[in-house]
Amino acid sequence: MARKAKRDLTMEEQLARGPMDLPFLMLVLLLTGIGLIMVFSASYASAYYDADVGNNPLFYIKRQTMFAGAGIVVMYLVSKINYQTFRILSIPLLIGSIGLLVLVLTPLGVEINGAQRWLKMFLVAGPTYQPSEIAKIAVIIFFAVRLSKRDTEKKRKYTNRTLTGRTLNRLERVGFLELVPYGLVLGTVLALVLLERHMSGTILVMVGAASVLFAAGINLGWFIGAGGGAAAALAFIMLNTPYMTRRIELWLDPWVDPQGKGYQTIQSLYAIGSGGLLGLGLGKSRQKFLYIPEPENDFVFSIVVEELGFIGAAIVLILFALLVLRGYWLALHARDKFGALTIVGITTLLAVQVFLNIGVITNLIPNTGISLPFFSYGGTALMIHLAEMGIILSISRQIPAPKKD
Numbered sequence: 001m002a003r004k005a006k007r008d009l010t011m012e013e014q015l016a017r018g019p020m021d022l023p024f025l026m027l028v029l030l031l032t033g034i035g036l037i038m039v040f041s042a043s044y045a046s047a048y049y050d051a052d053v054g055n056n057p058l059f060y061i062k063r064q065t066m067f068a069g070a071g072i073v074v075m076y077l078v079s080k081i082n083y084q085t086f087r088i089l090s091i092p093l094l095i096g097s098i099g100l101l102v103l104v105l106t107p108l109g110v111e112i113n114g115a116q117r118w119l120k121m122f123l124v125a126g127p128t129y130q131p132s133e134i135a136k137i138a139v140i141i142f143f144a145v146r147l148s149k150r151d152t153e154k155k156r157k158y159t160n161r162t163l164t165g166r167t168l169n170r171l172e173r174v175g176f177l178e179l180v181p182y183g184l185v186l187g188t189v190l191a192l193v194l195l196e197r198h199m200s201g202t203i204l205v206m207v208g209a210a211s212v213l214f215a216a217g218i219n220l221g222w223f224i225g226a227g228g229g230a231a232a233a234l235a236f237i238m239l240n241t242p243y244m245t246r247r248i249e250l251w252l253d254p255w256v257d258p259q260g261k262g263y264q265t266i267q268s269l270y271a272i273g274s275g276g277l278l279g280l281g282l283g284k285s286r287q288k289f290l291y292i293p294e295p296e297n298d299f300v301f302s303i304v305v306e307e308l309g310f311i312g313a314a315i316v317l318i319l320f321a322l323l324v325l326r327g328y329w330l331a332l333h334a335r336d337k338f339g340a341l342t343i344v345g346i347t348t349l350l351a352v353q354v355f356l357n358i359g360v361i362t363n364l365i366p367n368t369g370i371s372l373p374f375f376s377y378g379g380t381a382l383m384i385h386l387a388e389m390g391i392i393l394s395i396s397r398q399i400p401a402p403k404k405d
Contacts, residue, residue, distance in 0.1 A: 020079050021330060021396035027323040028075070028374075028389045032068055032382075034316065035375040039064050041282060042303040043296035043377060045289045060296050060377050067379030071386035078390030079397065083339060086391070090138075090145040094185065097138040100131035101192035109196075115369075117196045121380065129380035132193050132201035137388055139189055140208045140345030143182060147216035148338035150178075179222060182213065194237070199244065200356070200368035204349060206230060211348035212341050215331075251366035267292045268299050268361045271306040279309030296377040298369060302361045317358070324351045330396050339395040346388050 043060035053059040086093075103109065103119055110118040110128050118128040186209050193201045214223060239245060246261065254262030271287035274280065285306045288295045295303050305313045327347030334340040350373055357372040359365040371378060373385050 018397040018399075020393040021326070021399070024323070024326045024330065024389075024396060025393060027319060027326060028386070029072070031316075031319055031323065031374040032072070032386070034319075035372075035382075036061065036065055036068055037282075038300055038304050038307075038375055039296050039377050041285065041307060042288050042300050044283075046295060049290060063379055064377055064382065067382050068386075071383035074383055075386040075390035075393065078387050079393035081394055083342070083391065083394040083398070086141050086342070087145050087338065090142045093134075093138045094142045097131060097135040098188060098192065101135060101189065101196070104131055104196055105192070115197055117198050117201070127380055129384075130198075130201070132196070132198055132205065133381060133384045135189050135193065136201075136205055136208050136349060137346065137384070137391075139186065139205055140212055140349070141342060142185065143209055143212040143216075144338055144341035144345060146181070147212060147341055148336065150216055151337075179218070182209070197241075198369075199234075199237075200370040202234075203356070203368070204353060204370070207352045208345050208349045212345040215341055215344040216337075247366045251363065254363065264293050264299060265363050265367065268302040269363060271302040272362065275306040275309045275313070277310050279305070279307050279312055282307050298357065298371050298376055299361050300375050300377070301358060301372050304375070317354075320351075320354050324354075327392060330392060330399065333399045334395055335398040335400060339398070343392050343395055346392055350385075350388075 040061040044057045047053050047059045048055055048057040050059075100119060103123075104117060108119060108123055109116045110120060112118055112128070117130050117132065119131055121127050121129060186205070189205055190202055193205060210223065210227075214220075237244065239248075250257060250262045250265065254265040256262060258266055267287055271285065271292060274286065280286070285295075285303045287306055288303050292299050292302060301313070301316075304316060308316075324347055327343055327350070331340045331343035331347065334343060353370055353373055356365065356368060356370045357376075360367050360370060371381060374382065
């Protein structure tokens with residue numbers, strides 16, 4: 001009877017109980033652990049001299065550790081969910097994320113450092129979070145669900161007896177009509193994020209969506225055309241928006257305003273330069289002593305380079321590279337197209353976010369306010385990143401075992 005009860009489990013239930021991918025899990029935990037150490041080191045001095053946090057040098061690390069612990073639990077719980085469930089949740093998740101983006105633009109939105117991009121966890125109380133973080137994953141899952149059915153959907157045919165019918169048939173042949181629903185969804189989300197004056201969020205939402213579309217086999221010509229159009233639109237917005245224009249000017253020459261807006265970038269470059277090959281030693285950064293503003297946030301990697309040197313920073317970047325490569329490996333071996341596209345979207349989002357953050361702290365690109373996953377201080381953001389890793393681990397549980405000879 002016991003055997004029969006076991007056989008009564010559905011195939012879906014049996015697959016969802018498979019082992020998660022240990023190399024991916026170990027890389028996530030390792031990066032999270034190193035990130036906590038660096039947040040502790042980077043935030044110690046700034047918290048000690050900050051009366052707003054009670055001059056408590058352990059303020060940031062205590063909160064970050066608490067959220068990291070909760071995030072790891074969330075990651076584990078998400079990894080236990082049969083990822084096919086996300087197909088059902090894709091539309092509610094997308095609608096909910098759009099609703100949250102709208103709320104940001106209302107009086108419920110929280111303004112920090114002159115930008116209104118946050119909401120309180122419980123709308124009127126609790127820690128803050130950026131709804132754009134939720135919108136990124138919502139767009140990826142929604143696109144992955146729809147595009148996973150692309151190969152089985154029949155192309156629509158219209159009558160050739162009318163001009164409208166002939167035009168629609170031509171648009172269907174070149175793939176334009178297929179892209180319309182994706183364009184409407186993406187355009188709505190991007191418009192809301194742009195209204196928050198959140199250029200980095202806009203870029204990341206586009207990257208996540210584009211990676212899923214590309215992996216699904218959408219014609220490359222559409223990427224060239226849409227990419228050129230998006231680049232032109234972003235350039236127009238940046239050149240006609242005073243605060244963005246100012247950022248570009250400071251990127252080209254941060255010494256134009258060395259004691260103002262260019263100060264953070266200049267101090268970041270000093271930190272990187274003083275790190276040298278081997279670094280000053282863990283905990284021995286000089287720039288974190290009130291030179292780099294809020295060193296535990298977007299510029300935490302500057303402290304990593306200063307304390308651990310080129311070699312230590314290179315090791316951290318290699319760990320990120322291994323995580324990204326392992327993610328793509330899991331995508332290639334996923335059980336179905338939905339799982340593969342979801343992993344591609346999340347992994348590409350992670351890779352681009354790391355690249356952009358490193359680009360900012362080295363002044364390779366203008367300051368976009370992009371945090372470094374697993375490293376930058378921000379509890380809710382860390383939990384969302386770990387939840388995304390949980391989705392990948394959930395998909396990894398159902399990867400078919402290699403056949404034995």
